[in-house]
Amino acid sequence: MKDLFGQAMWDYQHGQYTEDLKTETTISEEDDLPVSYLFRTFAQMPPLEQQALQLARGRVLDVGCGAGVHGLYLQNERGLEVHSIDLSPKAIEVCHLRGLRNAEVQDVWQAKGQYDTILLLMNGAGMCGRLKQMGAFYTHLKTLLAEGGQILTDSSDLLYMFDQHPDGSYEVPLYFDYYGEVDYIVRYKGQEEAPFPWLYVDYNTLQNVAHAVGLDCELLAEGEHFDYLARLSH
Known part of the structure; x- marks a missing residue:
């Protein structure tokens, strides 16, 4: 992987921002993702994200931490012990530069330990990529939950x-195994990441x-754009 997300965050952190990320999926056209959004403050976060951070407790594992916006809030504003992981070395470097104490390059499938809260935000519920992998993914996450964890x-x-039919049903093409499965493409400064499943x-x-x-x-809350926040627990 070219780690374009990580490169964009590294550039922004070091004052070398010149353009935004571009994202595209198999069911949506290319769109801009402002790099500044990856550095948002708590006040700039969507309400569902804010609610999740308010509900976090105990020892926290932040999966896919990016530039560390969630971990920094929990560490600095709520005084929680946060362990942040991401596949991107450059993202983790940015986390360290921003003062996140416990951040490391790690695949969640290799994560160990016991946590009171596991955060999977920014559409983290689908981090496993495909519906057929969800069972194994959440079985693994279950092993990381302390007693009473969430x-x-x-x-x-x-x-x-x-498209929706008059009877309320939707017209989903037959080639979809599940309509929420997409391939995600990222472009940045003339480079393109190989498509990855989401x-x-x-x-x-x-x-x-x-x-x-x-x-x-x-189901904890629903947003205005068909989004939602959920809690899974023992």
């Missing part, structure tokens, strides 16, 4: 992006997977 995660139901999962599907692996699932 997983706070968000996602979006993409059904609204498809998953937007509706709440009912998330709930079914959670129950199948022995986790409770609670």
Whole structure:
């Protein structure tokens, strides 16, 4: 991987910002992602994100931490012990420069330890990439939960992006194994990342997977754009 997300964050941190990231999926056209958004403050975060950070407690694992916006708030404003992980070496370097104490390059599949809160934000519920991998993914996360622990995660139901029939049903092309499965493409400063799988999962599907692996699932809040915040727990 070229680590374009990490490079964009590194450039921004070092005062070398000149352009934004461009993102595209198999079901959406190219769009700009402002690099500044990856450095947002708590006040600039969407309400669902703010709610998740207010509900975090105890020892926290922040998965896919990026530039550390969630971890820094929990560490500095709420005094929590936060362990932040990301696949991007440059993102972790930025986290260290910004004062995040416990940040390391790590794949969540290799993570160990016990945590009271696991954060999967910015559509983290679909971090596993494909629906068929969700069971194994949440089974692994379950091993990282301390007694009484919680997983706070968000996602979006993409059904609204498809044509709706008069009877209320939606016209989803047959080539989709699941309509929330997409391939994600990132471009930055003339370079393009190889497409990688991502998953937007509706709440009912998330709930079914959670129950199948022995986790409770609670819908905490719904946003204005078919998005939601959920809590999974023992």
